[in-house]
Amino acid sequence: MQYHVNGELVARENATVSVDDRGFRYGDAAFETCRAYGGEVYRWQRHAERLQRTCETLGMPDAVPDDLALRVAETLDANDLEGAYVRTSISRGVQLGKLTPDEDVDPTVVVYVRPLPRGGVDGERVWDDPAVVQSVKTRRPPDAALPADAKTHNYLNGILARLELRTASSDTYQPDEALIRDTDGYVAEGSTSNLFFVDDGVVKTPAEGSLLPGITRELVIELAESEEFPVETGRYTLDNVRSADEAFLTNTTWELRPIETVDGIELGGGPMTSLLQRLYDERVETRCY
Template sequence: MQYHVDGDLVAREEATVHVEDRGFRYGDAAFETCRAYGGEVFAWERHRRRLANTCETLGMPDAVPADLAVRVAETLDANDLADAYVRVSVTRGVQPGKLTPREAVDSTVVIQVKPLPRGGVDSDPVWDGHATVQTVKTRRTPSAAVPADAKTHNYLNGIMARLELRRVTNEGYQPDEALLRDIDGNLQEGTTSNIFFIDDGTLKTPATGELLPGITREHVLELAADESFPVETGTYSVDDLREADEAFLTNTTWELRPIDEVDGLQVGSGPVTNLLRRLYDQRVETRCY
């Protein structure tokens, strides 16, 4: 495997960053997880825009290189990959060990890839079975502390939630995702996913503000609007999810993953989830294959 590091393709084993890089020292960096289908990065402009927005939030608005799409294509080509996971990271770069960053930014840009199955119509999902999810005590970091719409390298909040899952995992119970609530106890998101559920025919998902609005989440809302589904974004409790007729998680790699179980209670898939999965596959097929 070859990765792209600061403009050069290098062997994975040699792909490193400086120990004084602020992405390593402080998590002072932005990233995007994308998925390539048939050699085409799906929703690339949306991912690039969110990456640029995160960099602007971090005070480094010019950190994303103009040739980023070319670098991604070079990385896919070098590894002979058409269907792949693609991660793009942009750090503030190497600077002295002071918390306050310099105004001048010489960003570090890293692109990593790995193979994934073909997507689109008649594809097999990357996940192994429907998801088991578990509510955790760790709360979602408030947006007033860390902007919720900034996708940064600092994932300590999610790591702490996943560590809680380790404590409840046993031979008969192995959760796939942790459910995060806000400080007031309202349902927000998974550690790496957004949440949808269907209640009496209405597709519902927590409103943005305290969660990261995912790119796949955007596509699902667009597909539902195209089908004239009743859609609601609002404030919900974990009980709303536990008592739902159907539920699923979304992220770029999983696409739409049905939720089988919430805190030991059965939920499962259904006609709305299955239809949205088919429509998402068709959108990928049309745009990328």
């Protein structure tokens, strides 16, 4: 494998960053997870725009290189990948070990890829089974504490949530995604996913403000609205989700993944989940193959 590090293709074993890099020291970095289908990054422009917004939030608006899309394409070509997980990371770069960042920024820019199967109508799922979801005690920090729409390297919140799953696990119960609530107790998101559930034919998802609004989440809402399915965003309790007719998770890699259980209560996918997955697959097929 080869990765793109600071403008150059580098063999995996040589793809390193400095111990003085602020992304390593403080999580002072922005990133985007994308997915390539047919050799092209799907919805690249939206990912690039969010990456730019995160860098602006971090006070380094000029950190995104103008040729980032070219670096991504070169990395895919160098590894001969048609289907791929693509992660672009931009840290503030190497600076002295102090919390206050320097005004001058020399960013560290990394493009990382790994193979994924074909997507679209004739594609394969990257997950083997529907998700087993467990609610956790870890709360999503409020937007006033950490900007909810900033996608940074600081994933401690999600890590703590995933660690709680170990405590909940047993020989017969193996949850693989955490459901995180906000500080008021309303459901927000998964540790690496957004949540949807269906109740009496209405597609519902937690409102923005206490969650990272995913690119796939956005597309699913667009697909549902284009079919004139009722879509609602709001504040929902765990009981609202547990009593839903069906539920699923979204992220760039999983696309749409049905939820099998929440806190041991059976939900499963359903006709709306299946239909939206088909619409998503058809959109990918049309745009990328």
